[in-house]
Structure formats: C-alpha cells, structure tokens
Amino acid sequence: MTTQKTPLEDSVSQPIAATASGDAPAGPERRHGRSRLTAGQLPKWTPYAVGAGALVLSAAIMALIGFNVAGWVIIGAIAYVVGMYVVTLVKENRRKATDGLWRNLIIGAFLIALVPLISVMWTVIANGWQGITQPGFFASDMQGITGKYDRAAEAGTGPILGGIAHALVGTLLITAAATIISVPIGLLASIYLVEYSNDNVFSKVIRFFVDVMTGIPSIVAGLFAAGFMLAVFKLFGAQPGAQTIGLSAAIALSVIMIPIVVRSTEEMLRVVPNELREASAALGVRKWRTTLKVVLPTAISGIASGVTLAIARVVGETAPILVTAGFTVATNWNLVKDWMMALPVYIYYQLTTPTAPQAPEPSMIRAWGGALVLIILVMLLNLLARAVAKWLAPKTAGR
Amino acid sequence: MAKRIDANDLNVYYGKFLAVEGVNINIEPRSVTAFIGPSGCGKTTFLRTLNRMHEVLPGAHVKGKVLLDGDDIYGPGVDPVTVRSQVGMVFQRPNPFPTMSIKENVLAGFKLNGKRLSKSDADSIVEKSLRGANLWNEVKDRLDKPGSGLSGGQQQRLCIARTIAVEPSVILMDEPCSALDPISTLAVEDLINELKNEYTVVIVTHNMQQAARVSDKTAFFNIAGTGKPGKLIEYAETSTIFNNPVEQATEDYVSGRFG
Amino acid sequence: MAKRIDANDLNVYYGKFLAVEGVNINIEPRSVTAFIGPSGCGKTTFLRTLNRMHEVLPGAHVKGKVLLDGDDIYGPGVDPVTVRSQVGMVFQRPNPFPTMSIKENVLAGFKLNGKRLSKSDADSIVEKSLRGANLWNEVKDRLDKPGSGLSGGQQQRLCIARTIAVEPSVILMDEPCSALDPISTLAVEDLINELKNEYTVVIVTHNMQQAARVSDKTAFFNIAGTGKPGKLIEYAETSTIFNNPVEQATEDYVSGRFG
Amino acid sequence: GGSNNPGTSSSGAGTSGSGSGSASGSASASDAPQVTGTLTGSGASSQQSAMAAWAEGADGIKSVQSGLKVQYSPDGSGAGVKKLIAGQVQFAGSDAALDADEQKQVQTFCGPEGAMNIPVYIAPIAVSFKLSGVDKLNLDASTVAKIFSNKITKWNDPAIAALNEGVTLPDAKITPIHRADESGTTDNFTEYLHSAAASDWSWDPAKAWPSDLAGESAAKTSGVVGLAAQTEGSITYADLAAATNLSHASIKVGEEYVVPTEEAAAKIVEASKRVESTNKNDMAVEIDYSNAPAGSYPVTMVSYQIFCQTYKDQNTVDMVKAWGTFVSSQAGQTAAQDEVGSAPLAASISDEAAKAIATITVAK
Amino acid sequence: MTTVTAPSPLTAGEKGRAGDKFFSGLTFAAGALILVVLLFVTLFLVVNAYPALVASPAELTGESFFSYVWPLVLGTLLAAGLALLFATPVAIGVALFISHVAPRKLAKPVGYVIDLLAAIPSVVYGAWGMLFLAPLLVPIYDWLHTYLGWIPLFGDPSATGRTILTASIVLAVMVLPIITALSREIFVQTPKLHEEAALALGATRWEMIKMAVLPFARPGVISAIMLGLGRALGETMAVALVLSSGALGWNLLSEGNNTIPAEIAANFPEASGLRYNELIAAGLALFVITLVVNLAARWIVNRHKEFSGAN
Ligand SMILES: Nc1ncnc2c1ncn2[C@@H]1O[C@H](COP(=O)(O)OP(=O)(O)OP(=O)(O)O)[C@@H](O)[C@H]1O
Ligand SMILES: Nc1ncnc2c1ncn2[C@@H]1O[C@H](COP(=O)(O)OP(=O)(O)OP(=O)(O)O)[C@@H](O)[C@H]1O
Ligand SMILES: [Mg+2]
Numbered sequence A: 001m002t003t004q005k006t007p008l009e010d011s012v013s014q015p016i017a018a019t020a021s022g023d024a025p026a027g028p029e030r031r032h033g034r035s036r037l038t039a040g041q042l043p044k045w046t047p048y049a050v051g052a053g054a055l056v057l058s059a060a061i062m063a064l065i066g067f068n069v070a071g072w073v074i075i076g077a078i079a080y081v082v083g084m085y086v087v088t089l090v091k092e093n094r095r096k097a098t099d100g101l102w103r104n105l106i107i108g109a110f111l112i113a114l115v116p117l118i119s120v121m122w123t124v125i126a127n128g129w130q131g132i133t134q135p136g137f138f139a140s141d142m143q144g145i146t147g148k149y150d151r152a153a154e155a156g157t158g159p160i161l162g163g164i165a166h167a168l169v170g171t172l173l174i175t176a177a178a179t180i181i182s183v184p185i186g187l188l189a190s191i192y193l194v195e196y197s198n199d200n201v202f203s204k205v206i207r208f209f210v211d212v213m214t215g216i217p218s219i220v221a222g223l224f225a226a227g228f229m230l231a232v233f234k235l236f237g238a239q240p241g242a243q244t245i246g247l248s249a250a251i252a253l254s255v256i257m258i259p260i261v262v263r264s265t266e267e268m269l270r271v272v273p274n275e276l277r278e279a280s281a282a283l284g285v286r287k288w289r290t291t292l293k294v295v296l297p298t299a300i301s302g303i304a305s306g307v308t309l310a311i312a313r314v315v316g317e318t319a320p321i322l323v324t325a326g327f328t329v330a331t332n333w334n335l336v337k338d339w340m341m342a343l344p345v346y347i348y349y350q351l352t353t354p355t356a357p358q359a360p361e362p363s364m365i366r367a368w369g370g371a372l373v374l375i376i377l378v379m380l381l382n383l384l385a386r387a388v389a390k391w392l393a394p395k396t397a398g399r
Numbered sequence B, C: 001m002a003k004r005i006d007a008n009d010l011n012v013y014y015g016k017f018l019a020v021e022g023v024n025i026n027i028e029p030r031s032v033t034a035f036i037g038p039s040g041c042g043k044t045t046f047l048r049t050l051n052r053m054h055e056v057l058p059g060a061h062v063k064g065k066v067l068l069d070g071d072d073i074y075g076p077g078v079d080p081v082t083v084r085s086q087v088g089m090v091f092q093r094p095n096p097f098p099t100m101s102i103k104e105n106v107l108a109g110f111k112l113n114g115k116r117l118s119k120s121d122a123d124s125i126v127e128k129s130l131r132g133a134n135l136w137n138e139v140k141d142r143l144d145k146p147g148s149g150l151s152g153g154q155q156q157r158l159c160i161a162r163t164i165a166v167e168p169s170v171i172l173m174d175e176p177c178s179a180l181d182p183i184s185t186l187a188v189e190d191l192i193n194e195l196k197n198e199y200t201v202v203i204v205t206h207n208m209q210q211a212a213r214v215s216d217k218t219a220f221f222n223i224a225g226t227g228k229p230g231k232l233i234e235y236a237e238t239s240t241i242f243n244n245p246v247e248q249a250t251e252d253y254v255s256g257r258f259g
Numbered sequence D: 001g002g003s004n005n006p007g008t009s010s011s012g013a014g015t016s017g018s019g020s021g022s023a024s025g026s027a028s029a030s031d032a033p034q035v036t037g038t039l040t041g042s043g044a045s046s047q048q049s050a051m052a053a054w055a056e057g058a059d060g061i062k063s064v065q066s067g068l069k070v071q072y073s074p075d076g077s078g079a080g081v082k083k084l085i086a087g088q089v090q091f092a093g094s095d096a097a098l099d100a101d102e103q104k105q106v107q108t109f110c111g112p113e114g115a116m117n118i119p120v121y122i123a124p125i126a127v128s129f130k131l132s133g134v135d136k137l138n139l140d141a142s143t144v145a146k147i148f149s150n151k152i153t154k155w156n157d158p159a160i161a162a163l164n165e166g167v168t169l170p171d172a173k174i175t176p177i178h179r180a181d182e183s184g185t186t187d188n189f190t191e192y193l194h195s196a197a198a199s200d201w202s203w204d205p206a207k208a209w210p211s212d213l214a215g216e217s218a219a220k221t222s223g224v225v226g227l228a229a230q231t232e233g234s235i236t237y238a239d240l241a242a243a244t245n246l247s248h249a250s251i252k253v254g255e256e257y258v259v260p261t262e263e264a265a266a267k268i269v270e271a272s273k274r275v276e277s278t279n280k281n282d283m284a285v286e287i288d289y290s291n292a293p294a295g296s297y298p299v300t301m302v303s304y305q306i307f308c309q310t311y312k313d314q315n316t317v318d319m320v321k322a323w324g325t326f327v328s329s330q331a332g333q334t335a336a337q338d339e340v341g342s343a344p345l346a347a348s349i350s351d352e353a354a355k356a357i358a359t360i361t362v363a364k
Numbered sequence E: 001m002t003t004v005t006a007p008s009p010l011t012a013g014e015k016g017r018a019g020d021k022f023f024s025g026l027t028f029a030a031g032a033l034i035l036v037v038l039l040f041v042t043l044f045l046v047v048n049a050y051p052a053l054v055a056s057p058a059e060l061t062g063e064s065f066f067s068y069v070w071p072l073v074l075g076t077l078l079a080a081g082l083a084l085l086f087a088t089p090v091a092i093g094v095a096l097f098i099s100h101v102a103p104r105k106l107a108k109p110v111g112y113v114i115d116l117l118a119a120i121p122s123v124v125y126g127a128w129g130m131l132f133l134a135p136l137l138v139p140i141y142d143w144l145h146t147y148l149g150w151i152p153l154f155g156d157p158s159a160t161g162r163t164i165l166t167a168s169i170v171l172a173v174m175v176l177p178i179i180t181a182l183s184r185e186i187f188v189q190t191p192k193l194h195e196e197a198a199l200a201l202g203a204t205r206w207e208m209i210k211m212a213v214l215p216f217a218r219p220g221v222i223s224a225i226m227l228g229l230g231r232a233l234g235e236t237m238a239v240a241l242v243l244s245s246g247a248l249g250w251n252l253l254s255e256g257n258n259t260i261p262a263e264i265a266a267n268f269p270e271a272s273g274l275r276y277n278e279l280i281a282a283g284l285a286l287f288v289i290t291l292v293v294n295l296a297a298r299w300i301v302n303r304h305k306e307f308s309g310a311n
C-alpha cells in the first residue's frame, strides 16, 4: 500500500487528469474516420466553451442585480458545473455526466476550502510579518515591557520592544509534555481497542466515552486539570498555588489530545489488512511484536496525521493553559515550577488587553507575529510527522 | 459482440523498468487465446494493458498500440472507461467487494449501466451469472451474505460471475482456475467454451493441459533473465505450440513436467 | 525435528456456523500429506486449525483436540505462538509484508521476533530460503526492493521462502503452487520432497497430479451440500486414494477430469 | 543575546538598557529594607496594563525593590478572589471589593480579621461612540439608559437632540454594544445607570449585561472598542484609556456636562463613602452617583488590590507591604498614570492606604 | 482437559509469553486510564455543578438552572450542527480530491496546504472571524435578508456580522481539516484490489469511488465527522470572540444565541460563588449533550451496519 495514494489515472477527458495520465503519445498516423472508442465524445474544447458561456451568463445576471467580482465568479462556477453536466448528459450519457459533475464538485470543494485558508493565512501573514521581523522578537520576552515603550513605538519614536521567547519556550515545553503523555496512552488504548479487545463490552465503553471526551470544552479540561493537580499537590502537602505550573497545563491538554489520538489511530489500525497480521502470526511472531512491527508501520502515515492533528489542536488552546499555568512575562524552562507562558495565551492577551491600551498597535503586531510563529511551528511539526511517516511507511509499489 | 484485438510493437513499463517488450499479436474475435510462460515473464502485465488497467499503477505506462476492432485504445481522447466496459477482466487474486453481499457483487458491474433493474431481472441475471461460474448451488441460499466470507475458490468464481454479468466484448482472465478444484475448473472451462461463441476470451494459465484443452491459439511469453523484459516468443495455433513449436524455448517449456 | 499431528473429533466453527465436522486424522512425521476436495469443503479451514490460525478470526473456534506429538495444542495454558512457531504456514493468497523489502520479508520470522542475526548469517539464510523456493535467481539483484512489486507467482514463492526460513517442525501449505508456472511448481515439489526428510508437510491442492506426485497420504474432504459442514471422507495412502478408494465419493472426485 | 527588553533581563539585576532612560534597578530610592522573593497575584484584567507598569516598568517596583518579583495573572476578578480565598495567591486584583460572604471565606487563609480592599486603580468609563461628522456629544444618565436599553434607536432622536443643540445628528441607527463577558466595567456602568437613571434602567446592577436586553456584544474591553470602531453608528462603554479611535460623550453632572478625564474620575472617588466592613483597614468605597461633586465624572470604576491582614511568614508580609505600599503610593500611581492613563489616587487616599498596609502582620 | 503428567512442551514457553501479557496489559491499562480520567472529569463536573443544580432559583442567573441552560444547549447544537453541515461535504470532497482526483504531483502539496488549516490556533480563527470575516459577511446577510427574508432563519440582519451563522462558518473552517485529514488517510488505504475490481468492470472514477472507496472508508469517515463534531461542540475561544451572544433565536443573521463553551469562557473569569457552579453545571450539560449526540450517532451508524471493509 502506498503512503500517499496516487490518483487512479483514468482520465475522463478533463484537462486536469489529462496532464497526469500515462497516455501513450498520440499516434502520428490517425486512422481515417473517428475511432469508435471516441465516438459521441465531446470535443476537447467543450469545457472551455462551457466555461466561457458560464462566465458570460454570470456577467449578465450580475448586470441585473449589481456587479461584483465574487458574485460573478461564484455564479459563473455554478453555471459551469451545471452547464457541463447538461452538455455531457445531452451529448454523451448520464454516467459520464455524473462522473463529470462529481469531479467538478470535488474540485469545487477543494477551491472552497482554499478560500478561508488563503484569507486566514493572508490576514496572519500580512499582520504578523512585521512582528516576526522585529529584531529580537524571538530572543526576548516581555520582562520590562510597559505601555510607555509601545506608545513611543506607535508614535514612531522608538522600536517595538518585547518578544515571544517566554511564550515560545512555554508552548514548546507544554506541548511536548502533553504529547509525551497523550501519544503513548492514545496509541496503546487504540491498540487495545483494535488488537486486543475482541470488541468486548469494555472496549465499547471506552470507544463511546472517548467520543464523549472529544466534546469536552477546552476550558473545562483546564479547570479539571487545575482542580486535579491542586488535589494531588495537597496530597503531598505542597503550598496551594504551587500547582500552577507547565505540567498542569500539559495534563489539561492531554485530556483534549487523548481522544483525538485514540479515535484517529483506531481508524487507521482498523484498515490494516488482516492478512498481514495472519502472515506474521503464522511465522510464530508474538502479537505485541506483530502489532509494533507490522501493524503500526503499515498505518503509520495515518497515525502521524492524527497525532499532528491532535498537536495542532492543543497547541492553539488558550483557556486551559491560562487557568493551569498562569501568566508570566519571564522565560521559564521548568515544567514543574513556576508559571509558564504559552503562545496562544500571549496572543490572546496581546490582542484583548494590549500592553498600552491607548496604543494597541505594537501589541497587535506582537500578537499576529506570535500567531504566525505558531502556525509555522505546527507546519514544521507536520513536515516532521510526514518525514517520520515516510521513513517508517510501506515501501511503495505493486498491486 | 466479440471484437478483435491487435497489439503493435507494445512496450510496457513500470516507471523506467521495461517489463514487456515489443509484443505483436492479433487476437481473433470469437476465439480463446491462452498466454503461457514462466512466472514473472509479464503475462499479467501484458494482459492488463489490453483493457488499460495497467496505467492504474503509479508510473506504469505503455508505448505502442493496442487496437480494439481497429481502434487504438491508447489513442488520444479515448476514455479508459469505455475501453474497460468493453474489455472485462478477472484478476489473478480474487477481489470481491467486501462491503457488498454476494448478490450485490454479481450485480456491481451491471448496475453501472444505470438501467433500472426489476427485481426479477436482477434475480435472473444473478442466477445466470452464478450458474455460469458454477457457484450458484453453493451460494444460492446466502446471496445476501458478504462476499468475503467465501472460500478462496468461491471468491474467484464470484469474480468470474461478476465479470460475465456485464457481458463485455472481450473477457480477460488471469489464471481464473488457479484456486479452483477440478470440478469448478471444468465448469469454468465449459463456460469459456460457451463464451467463445459470443465473446473474445484471453486467458492466462500455468496449466498446460488447460491451455491445450480450451484455447484455439496460444502465446508463449518468456524472459531472458532477471531484470530483462519479457517477450512474446511464439504465437500460433494451440496444437502447433504444443506439438511442433518453432522455437526451442517453447518446446522446452511445454515439454517440461506439467503442472 | 518433525512432529506428528493427530486430530481427534475436531469440529470447526465460524461463529455458529459449523464449517468442518468430526475430523479424525493422524499425520505421521516426515511425511507429506495432501488435502484434496472440492472448493469450499473446508480444507483451508481445517488446515488453519492445525496451527491455531483459525482462532484469529473473530468468533472462530474449534471443539475437539489437535495433538502435536501428543500434546494438545488447544490444551489449557498452551500459547498459540509456541504452536505457530512450530507449525509454519503458507497461505492460499500470497501476502508478503508491504512495508518490507524482499530480504526483510524472508527474514521476517527472525526480525519480527527480535532475533539478532549477523549479516553473514542473514545473507546465507536469505539465499538458502530463496533458493529453496526457486526465487533466488529472479530476485537476487533486487533484494532491497519491496516485496509487493513482484508478480503473483513470485510473491507466492517469497511467502514459501519466508516460512521455510524459520525451520518449523511442521509446514502447512495452502495451495502453494496454484499461482506458479510448471517450472516453479516443479521446484516447489522438489522442495517439498526435500522438506519431508526433516519436517512434516501438509499441503492443500486442487491438482490431483500434484497430490499424486508429492504426497505419501491423501485426505479427501467433501461437503454434502451448501450450509452443511465439510467432512473428512477418506484418508489413506495416496496410491490407495487414487487407485482403489473405499468411498464412492472419493472415486468420483479423483476420477473426474483432472485440473 | 539579542534581547530587546529595556529593563532587567531574566538573569537578574543586570540591565541591558536599550530603551530605558530613567534611573532604575540598583538605585534604591526607598529607605525601606530590601526584600527578595516572588509575590503572586491574580485577578482583574483591567489592572493588567497598570500591573505591567508596576511590576516591570522602569519606574515600577523594581526601582525601589530590585529583588522583588511580582507575577500577576489576569484571570478575572472572580477567579482572583477565588484564588486568594483558596490561598493560591498572596493578593488579588478585583474590580469589586470583597462582599460580606467573601470576607468570611477569605478568613481561612487571611486569618480572623480577613482581608482589606485597597483601591489602586481608578478608571473613568467612557461612553464612547462612532458617528461620522459628530465628535462631541452630551448625554445624561437617562438618555444613556434609554440608548442602551434600545428605547432610543436613532441618533437624531429628539431626546439626544435636546441635549445637543447646534450638533447635526444623522438619521442613523444606533448600535449599542455591550460586554459579552461578565465584567467589572459592566458592573460599574449598570450601577451608574441604576442609581442615576432609576426610572429608565430597571435592571439591577450586575457584572453581566441584562440577559433580556438584546444587542451587539463583544468580549473584553478591547473587543467592544474594536467592534465599535468598526461599526458606524455604534455606542459603547469602556475604560477611557482603552477607548481609542472613538469619541467620548460628556456626561451630565448637575447642570454641566463633564468630559471623562482622569482628574474628574479621581475627584468622585475621593468624595465617596467607605463601605462597612468587618476588617477595620478595609478601604472599599461606594461611589455616590446622585451627589457627584461638580466637575467630577461619575461613571468611574475603582479597582482594588486585596491583601490579607495576616500572612504565615515574615517574608511574605514584607513583600506584600513593600508591594502594596508602592502601588498605592503617589509614585506608584504616577507610574500607572504615565503608562496607562489611569487616574492617580488622591494623596489622602494614598496615605490612608499606606497606614492600612502597615498593619499587615505575621499570623500568630 | 487432558490429565497431563509431564508438562507439555507447548506450555513451556511461558517466558516468551510474558512480553505479550505485559503489552496487552499495558494497552488495557491505557484504555482503563482513559476511563479513569473521564471518571475524574465527570466527578469534577458533578461535584462542582451540584450546588447550582440544587440551589434555589433566586440565587441563579435564570429562573431555574434548566431555563438558564436550555437556550445554551440549543445554541451549541445549532452552531455545531450548522458547522458540520457546511464542513462535512466540503471536507469529504477535499479528501477525495487529494486521494483520488488531483494529479499525483499535486496531491501531496495540496494535502499539506489543507493541513495548514489545522495549524491555525483557535484564537487566530477568532480574531480572523471578528476582524475580517464578520464585516465581510454583512452585505451578504443584507442580501440574504432582502431576497430570502421570508424564511424565518433570515430575519433582520446584524450591523456587525457577528452572528451565529458567522460563528458556524468559522467553526466549519476549523473542523474542515480534521475531517479532511482523517478521511484522506482512510481513502488512501482503500485496497487497490477493490479499486481495480471496480475499474475493470468499466466504472468511471466516481463510480469506482462509490463502489470501492466510500463503503470501505465509511466507518472511518464517520469517526472523522464525530471528531469534528467534538471540536465544534467544544470550541471555546473562536466562538467567544466571533459571536455577539444573546438570547436564543432562530434568526441566523442577527446577534443572539450562545454556546456553552463560549458562555463558560466569557463568564468564568468573573464568576464567583454559585455563578461558578452554574457555569460548571453548564459544562456538565454539554457533557450530557455530547453523550446523547454520540449515542444517537452510534445508533444511526449501527442501524446501517454493513460488512466491514477492512478484510
Ligand atoms: N507493480 C510493479 N512494479 C514493478 N515491477 C513489477 C510490478 N508488478 C510486476 N512487476 C514485475 O514485472 C515483471 C512481470 O510481472 P507479471 O506480474 O506480469 O508476471 P506474470 O507473468 O504474471 O507472472 P506470474 O505467473 O507469477 O503471475 C516481473 O519481473 C515483476 O517483478
Ligand atoms: N471467514 C469466514 N466466515 C464464515 N464462513 C467462512 C469463512 N471462511 C470460509 N467460510 C466458509 O467455510 C467453508 C469452508 O471454507 P474453506 O475456505 O475452508 O474452503 P476450502 O476447502 O479451502 O475451499 P477452496 O478450495 O475454495 O479454497 C465455506 O463454506 C466457506 O464459505
Ligand atoms: Mg501474473
């Protein structure tokens, strides 16, 4: 099985697939008369013609109700999809028309998904670029930064000071700790569900409650972790308040992460073909080894995806971290002592309570800069996960 | 209904690897052609080029022409779907749809035509196809059970039933009987004999006796060595291939101890 | 090394469905036993009970006893892994590990169990096993390529190599040659003959000639009708089964046209 | 390296000094003995900007107590008080003084005398609007109440026009914007409406906006300010210091209209009565809206820091004293005014606060 | 069963079995741990919610806890439901685009690009929603109201665009990558064997998807949707920032409605005494909804249970 399944390359005479299909080069000497295999087929330029027609039609409609570009494109796209369907239906047959319709809808779905993506990314990059290019943005924390400097910065008489060092350190540590806690638990639990439970009642209960767990609001997870750690610390006679540490936040995040890891991993393990398990078992391999060495590597790409999703989810959480790890302007490398800052908390507070209320601009710049860094961080993680997955994944080829 | 197939100078690649080289072959309509040859020589590979299943694999492509009744199936603008609905295929490994019942499996291809099927029509198609594949008696009481709960041989016959239900012009079969017991094999061979009246049939087999029994013409493929491409060595009437082949390699192969 | 197998009153179930009923059989060490019978009669099912692979399927279970050198493999406290490491198996459908190269596939039995092998040991095991499965020449230049890029027959032989690499006491083979050409079939049959000197070999085959050629004893399974359980009809010396069987059903089956 | 912080770096006393011009750090301006340690507080987010000035600023606590580190988590007043009660922090910041119940609960941690509310941050709440062509507006309590209770819906409503002769008001819809989250600002604002315009505002003052009053809302001060700045014809209420890019209405006090300013806000606090408390050092005030002195701005929020009367150990007592005294001192208040634009406490209040804080002792 | 005198050599290998036992014990423990955590969470919720549940109505925000919480419950379900309604078809479309439609060279980068959506923290979605999306939607809402105003859902439009519909759109964007990424991974795992079987029958690409891919992936896709649902139900910050909250109402174009997580996040900081318990009780209510929704979803799924596609 391939890591990233390549599309099946049976082109249905649409431009997007034609470029990729392994067609033989067109024979130089075409037979006289059209091939019966292409008989009744729409000419190649049909999509372009329909597209042009759709845009014209759309322009006409827009002329009636007032022109705007977005409306023109949207109505044009709808007209194109409908137009292609009708033309294919009339000129060819229903199956081809349906195929084309779905293809267009699927491509359309992709384009629709790109719209918010581009919009959000544009917002973040446009606003955040200035932040991350501030000198010292990554190296400094917010110690000593007060509204005075921001006011000066906004007035143009000083640089924008302060940075995200403390928040970045906190986010990395807290997220790493949460990952270290949740991924093994999540993986093991999903292995239990798929490989060991035989679908017994206990596994059904776990599966059900894991689903329920996915719906716990993050703030509740945070409050829970704070309360839990307080109880634990009390048990060991620590000072109240000593539980406000990075580790508490990591536990809160784990409560959010675990169900995501379990659910995604479970699905990925489930689609590993049984014949592989049997092949391994028949060689006298113990089940745990089979699981670790045959099943997991086969599913690794999907598992990596799920874990990345889980990390991406928690790395952006604000409320649970604030109520567990506190709020600080100084860099703290210690997960089990003192307050710790995290990037989302930083972003949230820079946005909502600017350092200088009269001059929020520098805070905004720092906030968006932090957001951009956070996104870049997750993307790097994603790349890393993909690299790991590729490294462990099935060698591709073959039927 | 039956169509002729001609391959001209066909080279078949997996990415950069040339798996089959320079095949020229003319397959007559209403005939049974058998492909024989040692394992790994490219029989499956070549067979899959005849209905454009080959290109489904990433990087796999062909050079040359395959003509279906004179029309190049690799010609510009040709839709592989059109080709495949005319050239059906039974795979070397049985592959019933696991989420479908036995009945749905049989009707899977047929339903694609989108013609509304009355229940009685559907039933008669299912019965006819399953009888054709000699599976009817074994499964008639559990048509609504999943196709994956069948034994290996039963699955293979289910796939045969599924393919003939569509009634394509050409039927390609990749070792259709390798998982079958003699009785089922016999039934499938009978089926092939029957199909020949209306369709063009191409079958890959390791069983020389089977090739001798069912085919009109036989193509012998061979491979010179590892990493080399497979080639069509000899293609002639089945009796010629088995009794006085032109090539030494053919003679060696067919006179080896029979499988 | 070889061990004897005795099944006493074995019933095999898929959930509630009784697939094979009341099998009593004694398989001698250092012998080759062939299972024959029509498709769907339970050969695979029964074979899989001999190394406890059957119970891998959800709901599948057995009643009765299977003794390996006198020890009940279904006895209390018996570890199926221990059983399986003594009773190896080649499946009806080739199933190389897609995550592994050809070489890793052959060594899977060691590597997966966490055994350390020196490079030279590993190389010699790989070569010996692949030669044994008659695959060495075809793949020696691409041992690091994925096992799934092989032809059907090559994959099957790879699975055979993988099984003999770990040198179990008993080797079960489910139609090992069904995807093989005569030459490879011959090689595998030779291999079986060789294995017999040290191991107990059980093979399922649809090919009567093969059964006749390689086996010492033959067991004929049959099924009375759909939904009925498969039964062991007759078990005797191969020559007896093929020349003067006791049961009419056996006679009918083996005298049918051969596959 | 590469740090661009103006003040102390995390390594301690050393100053990298890139932006700071004033004397700081080692130059101990106080005669008080030096204390070292970390003081932890939590509470109102309204104080957060001022907190930055007090805890981090060049003129902040570091200028008198270089060894005192103060950390403050802007969890919200309620959360801050809860944490103080639970003993998880040493002081709380709150937009509302402890009520009787809380005074009782806090005794577990603070000892039998409970805790004291010390006013440290006075903020005028501006009634701010965005209306093109209009940047000056006079309003009285009842008009404000009617606008926010959706009784007046147009800018050119006669009631508004009557207060603003000579101003051309457009025929535009008014979009009142309130806080979506519970907040001290809302509490003070509704308190003002409730007491100054009782007939037009029937709801009890509360941190939460009346749930049966529909309207646009946004989270946090910056949220309402941002939304108002985005929305033509909007009106909202927010901490004056943060209500940038908006115009502010003058509020009728007596017969005149008072522009929201820090001084005007400080004035009303100075004139306010104390609230009865079980702790004799408690300085919680209750603003008397109906008797606002001339020139004072009535819509004003007082934010407190809440300290225990007793702490378990001497070092905490020293830290709290050093901190509390500084924050409520004129120096601390000026620092906050410079940074945030809050109204400084009157000198009399500062002095009183210093006395109250001086009574903090170690628990017996 | 047997009366063995000498121990069977088959039972001798106890040592090797320890690894298996240990590992399966470990996986079981992990599963049990999850339940224990959930038990603790439940306990935490119940203990902290209890005072609000038994308090006299006078001390509560609403007339009773129930009257306080049910509009929030409906608001949460409305927002999450709309979000899933928007996101699911698009997400599955994108997943299919990546796995089966896009040219091979494009598929990987496209998958990566869509993963970007998951990388965006919810605060940023909130900020984007309130600063950018909401104003953008104002004219569209006006348009909807003008032309489709007769549908009760499209009543008087808000002047700011911060409505439940906007919040749902933001939520949809947030759950989209979750559903896409998991569905894609499952689609990709569809056995080639079955895809080829469909193609060889003359199926078009869409028919192949319908015949081989979707049935195989169905349980996985449902799981992905459930994960998305969990996210939509539990999302806090984005909703808190985007929505101009208020009383429950059917008009999607005006301010109003609220979700439980947003309600908790907005009011928790200032909450003290019973108000805090009330908020936690709202959290408990959400927990119960999630439970019920999942029960319902499982019931629907199991009703249509088909043959598993894995083997
Ligand atoms: N997916 C693939 N990628 C690369 N090489 C392949 C692939 N499939 C097959 N090959 C190689 O192509 C050659 C021909 O394989 P093919 O499957 O056509 O053989 P075959 O004649 O059908 O053999 P068999 O009788 O064993 O099925 C072999 O060398 C094989 O290893
Ligand atoms: N997983 C399963 N679940 C339920 N029934 C099954 C399953 N596998 C096989 N069966 C049934 O058990 C019976 C015996 O099957 P088995 O695979 O043992 O046959 P076989 O003799 O090996 O046939 P073949 O020669 O075709 O491989 C058949 O009726 C089959 O349909
Ligand atoms: Mg083949």
Ligand SMILES: [Mg+2]
Residues within 6 Å of the ligand: B151, B152, B153, C043, C044, C045, C092, C174
């Ligand atoms: Mg079988």
Ligand SMILES: O=P([O-])([O-])[O-]
Residues within 6 Å of the ligand: D044, D045, D046, D047, D077, D095, D182, D183, D184, D185, D186, D220, D221
């Ligand atoms: O200071 P606030 O409580 O209004 O945020």
